Amino acid sequence: MTQPIIQLKGFDKFFGDFAALSQVDLDIKTGEFFSLLGPSGCGKTTLLRSIAGFETPSAGSLYIDGKTMEGVPANKRPTNMVFQSYAIFPHMSVAENVAYGLKARRLPKAEITTRVAEAIAMVGLEGFGGRASHALSGGQRQRVALARALVLKPRVLLLDEPLSALDKKLREQMQSELRRLQRAVGITFVLVTHDQEEALTMSDRIAVMFDGKIAQVATPQALYGQPCSRRVANFIGMMNFLDAKILSTSGDTVEVDVQSLGKLSLSLSQATGGIEGCNSAGVRPEMLTILTGSQTAEREIEAVVSEVFYYGDMTYYDVRLPFKEEPITITMRNTAGRTVLAVGENARVGWSASSLLLLR
């Protein structure tokens, strides 16, 4: 494997005695679209700012391109940042904003002019060069911030929740535009977001963070399919949890007693975060089906519908299983001929042992 472009080893950051980051170990590969995902206050911005050079580590080390960044100020690092607030210079026009970094590098005027024009065109702002920066919409500002960083052709582009201020439509448009840009320029992108959908759709790999620690680093599919803990599983999409008790393990199989479902033997690989300390079984809502008519499934269980949420293309059911207080959620696609059940009706729920995960 080629050398990772960004490497953090045992990285700590304290504000006073509050640990904003603790023992972060992270490798980001060259050219990948990497996302940092986590709830508010978990340290995403702090981690990004540490990479950019705005926070000095309390312990541990950071390497970019194999070189230690100790004592290297932000203006000497091969990274550029798109700030959460965009940080567009209000006293400069769009073109002057984009030219800022090129002027800092004292490039010849002619080169600056052509590169600025290219960058402005790349983010789709042709004709806006002379526009005063306070006369821009949120989406336009974000694109100026992007152009201003991309024009410098950094090795790594750091983006701090660049899309959170935009409305849904524009956000989705910018998401695909960002992805397209990243493929076109081949720069490593590190994106901070607290929107799991955004992380899943855009990234090659995602790091999930809680309380200043990295919980899991994986591809979107692996993260969704094999979360390493209940907390991660709950943060990425929806998951139903049932109490589970490990009875015995032998070789590759695990004997468990799962609430409502009874004794089962599962594969050890279904304990995606390791078998140690597992006390619940998780199953995604779309892995369960409500059987109708003569449909059968590998395994079936009787349940009672307690809530119905109809979304048009989908219906979300809350159903109550025997021996379980809390209802579980099942999502069903409303295909042709399918009737939507009503609250209080009995339902046959189909499930399979292989769709269960053992988590702690």
Place this chain on the structure above:
Amino acid sequence: MTWFQKWRRGEGAQGLFLISPTLAFTLLLLAVPLVLVVALSFWTQDYLTLHRTFTMDNYKTAWSEPMYQYLMGRSLKISMMVTAMTVLLAYPVAYFISFYVPPKRKAMWIFLITIPFWTSYLMRIFLWKVILGYNGVVNGSLMGLGLIEEPLSFILYNQNAVVLTLAHAWVPFAILPIFVALERVDRSLIEAAEDLGDSKLRRFFRVTLPLSMPGVIAATIIVFIPTIGDYVTPRLVGGPNGLMIANMIELQFKKANNAPLGAALAISAMAIVTCVALIFIWMNKKYIRGAK
């Protein structure tokens, strides 16, 4: 409903009510005297009697007499020097408080800066005389150290002393607007400049300074306009070569018994100051952009 009742309920009336004490005060103590001075400048005085026939003679004298031209020029020069010195001294202090003092202590620092106002201005001028005088602190120390043989005479009773004393007096007034402007500079903009590759010095000149210009401009105006009319300081520490136009205006009103000429000089000085200030603001208009 009559128009008066309507008007009384409107916002205009409320606003007028709010400012009415200030407005009355201003009209009485500023506008009325100003009108009187303007009127006076077109009259003539013969010992103690005023002749109220319209004449431009006072202005002709004020603008053509070399003595007055010279004094006007000197006054402009001195107050420009004071302004430059004040702003140059105030900026680093304001910068320090805004960028290096922890947020909790900023209020205390600003409070400390106002301490000089606890002593009257006259006292402070006399203190400068003590410091700069022939047998003063500076000369005493330098002679004590054996660095000079005789007391330096160029430090008191001349223009330098006027500039120094005025600058010292006005620095706090300049620090405050600059501090406020610096506080309003979004720190993420400075980080963005660093991120884009600028060194500390360059990002100061490309981001921090331009964005704090409204404060610098305010400070400049606040210092420049009143200093040009100052006559206490030049009188006390200026010596014969440090006198300014306001001293001449005072002279005309009092000893020379020529209030109309004094008035014409005063109005001319006001006009010139206004022009200079407007030109200055116009030159910097790109920095003065209000909230949109």
